[in-house]
Amino acid sequence: xxxxxGGYTTGRRMASSRLRLSFWGSLHAELVKLASxxxxxxxxxxxxxxxxxxxxxxxxxxxxVSTIDLNTEKKLGTPNPVSSAELWSSVGSNAAxxxxxxxxxxxxxxxxxxxxxxxxxxxxxxxxxxxxxxxxAVAAAAFTGVFSLLGMLLSWVIMLAMTAGSxxxxxxxxxxxxxxxxxxxxxxxxxxxxxxxxxxxxxxxxTVGGVFSLVGLLMILxxxxxxxxxFNSHLGxxxxxxxxxxxxxxxxxxxxxxxxxxxxxxxxxxxxxxWQSGLIFLAWTAVFYxxxxxxxxxxxxxx
Numbered sequence: 001x002x003x004x005x006g007g008y009t010t011g012r013r014m015a016s017s018r019l020r021l022s023f024w025g026s027l028h029a030e031l032v033k034l035a036s037x038x039x040x041x042x043x044x045x046x047x048x049x050x051x052x053x054x055x056x057x058x059x060x061x062x063x064x065v066s067t068i069d070l071n072t073e074k075k076l077g078t079p080n081p082v083s084s085a086e087l088w089s090s091v092g093s094n095a096a097x098x099x100x101x102x103x104x105x106x107x108x109x110x111x112x113x114x115x116x117x118x119x120x121x122x123x124x125x126x127x128x129x130x131x132x133x134x135x136x137a138v139a140a141a142a143f144t145g146v147f148s149l150l151g152m153l154l155s156w157v158i159m160l161a162m163t164a165g166s167x168x169x170x171x172x173x174x175x176x177x178x179x180x181x182x183x184x185x186x187x188x189x190x191x192x193x194x195x196x197x198x199x200x201x202x203x204x205x206x207t208v209g210g211v212f213s214l215v216g217l218l219m220i221l222x223x224x225x226x227x228x229x230x231f232n233s234h235l236g237x238x239x240x241x242x243x244x245x246x247x248x249x250x251x252x253x254x255x256x257x258x259x260x261x262x263x264x265x266x267x268x269x270x271x272x273x274x275w276q277s278g279l280i281f282l283a284w285t286a287v288f289y290x291x292x293x294x295x296x297x298x299x300x301x302x303x
């Protein structure tokens with residue numbers, strides 16, 4: 001066939017080769033593309049450094065407070081015992097801050113295709129747009145999971161080193177899974193954040209628009225809802241809505257089981273526990289990602 005056509009591949013043979021396009025091949029291509037972007041290594045490096053750096057600051061503040069009499073503000077001769085549960089919760093709370101960094105990474109994972117006009121070549125090689133988006137989502141989640149897990153492991157090491165000379169109270173039995181929630185839960189929730197942000201970026205198809213939308217979703221929206229509910233005591237249901245927003249869902253999930261109740265939810269009709277917050281954030285991820293896939297599937301390549 002190649003001799004009869006002067007060495008060129010016929011359209012039928014090209015079509016049959018496309019039919020053999022696999023998800024794993026598409027995933028490999030997306031991993032290579034992400035690895036080739038300088039922004040990937042900058043944002044992943046920030047993630048791996050920011051998590052332990054914030055953990056060090058959190059542990060230092062807790063251990064420092066244990067050495068001071070809060071009534072007289074004088075240094076104690078014998079420091080008070082430090083709560084292990086409080087240490088773990090403070091380390092886990094840093095995931096909510098790093099979520100913005102991961103969100104920017106997720107947005108850029110898809111918008112970089114449009115800002116560099118590479119999307120035309122990408123969709124020519126892989127015209128199956130759903131597979132294209134799924135491969136990108138898995139690749140972004142894989143990078144996020146590896147570097148966030150590294151950051152959490154470093155945070156654990158730093159916490160152990162900084163509390164080596166302190167007296168620690170044991171973790172209560174009802175919170176015995178808290179260390180696992182922090183170390184393993186943070187990478188999982190941040191992986192979901194990367195997928196959610198990719199869906200948001202696919203909806204905007206612009207890095208600037210995607211990042212601004214992300215900031216509005218994670219920071220501005222919850223502030224508006226919280227301020228509105230504080231002005232009127234009859235709008236207590238808004239406090240429940242606030243706790244179901246993405247940023248608060250991450251924070252509540254990372255607090256782990258049987259944590260102290262949020263004082264803003266005293267009169268709220270619904271106060272999700274930590275695992276419910278995790279499922280709520282999973283639902284947010286699914287909604288934004290599915291909408292993003294629909295937009296990419298129906299939009300023009302140059303749109």
